[in-house]
Amino acid sequence: MIETFRTRPAATLRKRRKPQTHADPAQYTATLACLGRDGKGASLxxxxxxxxxxxxxxxxxxxxxxxxSCRVLRFEDGQLTLGVPAAAHSAKLRQLAPRLVAALEKQGWQVNGIAVRVQATLTRLEETELSRPAPRAPARQATELGTQALAELKKRLPPPTR
Known part of the structure; x- marks a missing residue:
């Protein structure tokens, strides 16, 4: 059984916040270690x-x-709730639900039904992920031959004019 829900975008309910990133892996590891210390944190x-x-x-x-583009929102009592960014995703997911349930059962998940929620905020997340600049390639060192070629080229070029 598949249910489709429309939810109001979170951006209309609260002000936009910039996504937080953890640049320091040590801080990230310390946070995870702190969560694992007590019962509630370890459960979470x-x-x-x-x-x-x-x-x-x-x-x-x-x-x-x-x-x-799919996000798992909840999995309780065999009921899987997925979030998708648009109604078109929801329609396609409805068609693929039996195949998805079979694939998850092969992986050991007991899935009895799938519910789908359309969430406009997921579209914004995808847009920000796509708008990030591509990572730069690591800088390469010039070889001795390359350095000599650049020096010869510099000698041949006329002096710059201002």
């Missing part, structure tokens, strides 16, 4: 890891354009 961390693993498997089971 375990649930988050489980949902991330399920999301990765959902992404792998779906076709390339659809998989990366």
């Amino acid at each position: 961390l375990g649930t988050a890891r489980r949902l991330l693993d399920l999301e990765r498997q959902v992404c792998d089971a779906l076709p390339a354009p659809l998989g990366p």
Whole structure:
């Protein structure tokens, strides 16, 4: 059974916040270690890891354009709730639901039904991920031969005029 829900974009409910990034891996590791110290934090961390693993498997089971845009919102009592950025994604996911359930059952997940929520905020997340500049290639060192060629070229060029 697949249900489709429309939700109001979160941006209309609260002010936009810039996504926080953790640049320092030591701080990230310390945060995870702190969460794992008590029972509630360890439970939260375990649930988050489980949902991330399920999301990765959902992404792998779906076709390339659809998989990366789906987010696992909840998984309780065999009911999987997925978030998608548009109604078109929801319609396609409805068609692929039996195949997705079968693929997840092969991975050991007990899925009885899939509910889909259309969330406009997911579109904004994808747009910001796509608008990030591509990572730069590492700088390469010039060889001795290259350095000599540049020096000869500099000698041949006329002096700059201002």
